[in-house]
Amino acid sequence: MGTTIDLHNEGTIIDSSKDTVIVTKVLETVRGGRALDVTGFDPKVVNAGHIIIKDTATGNIFKPMPVNTAATAYAALPDGYEYAHVQINTVLTAKPAAALLVRGTVNPKACVIEPTAEAIEALGPLIIFRAD
Template sequence: MAEVNLTNDSEQIITGNDNIAIVDVFATVRGGRSLNVSGFTPEVIYAGHPIIKETATGDYKPLPATADSVAGVATLGTVVPGAAYTNGTYTNVPLSGGSGKGVLATVVVAGTVVTTVTKTKGGSGYKVGDSLSVPAEYAGGTGNGASVPVASVESNVGVYGALPVGHTYQGVLIASILTKKAFAGIMTQGTINPVACPNDFATIAAAFKAAVPLIDQRAD
């Protein structure tokens, strides 16, 4: 059974691409649906994302995808070591600051200073030159002043996974939503611009067209 948390948090998603991906809407799943997002890792489900349905349970879900198509941290620059940190190796440290969110790193402290910061998750929305700080609470509990600049960013092109066994294509998401608040408007007839959809639509275009023929795919 899919459940949705509709509590309002101070989080935002960028929806400027929604009206480019969704060109025309002629018919929808009436009233929308709560999505079962178990195992879906991207933080945002963007407009144009294919929605599938599990035959056995009737659950609606986003088609599996490997990543968001967003710009994240590619490489980090020279570490400013800070002082008074607790020696050790710390994983999944959420670096703070900068213009984006979600970057994680492995941080090594030796001689009470931060010696290396290695990106493990690129996050999204960062810019070259952003200064990212190492929060002491995630790196041993003591210390301050350690930081590292963003040296380069990359566009992580998301890839759709295969249609799971026992599922069918139903339509596409009309407007971008947070994965953890997955109440979805689903288009069943209309026009999408596959080039503006969140991931590489070409990999599923033929199968999707056969299953949902009333959704026209047109790269305007």
């Protein structure tokens, strides 16, 4: 018997059921979203509510904020980057097409990783962090 190929693709399930609980009000987004640079980001998913950073040199590279090895807290802000947005949708790092919040409301207690006080302050008054 010859070689066989399994034509059944295993589906990937992303739990996005909390996305609207995390980002409770969307008033303005980055038009068209952005493709995230996930180089060095180990988790397989970037969840809604994740802090997004951008490079300060060009302002054109957007990355998910680094996390600790257990993916339970944010790591330090890398040199050459600044806080930019909050991610609206949950995506796989294999297909990191992110919808980014510019103005709206986020429930920090519902986030998979709760935003730091530094990130909240840096994102300014257009993104309101309010727990239910």
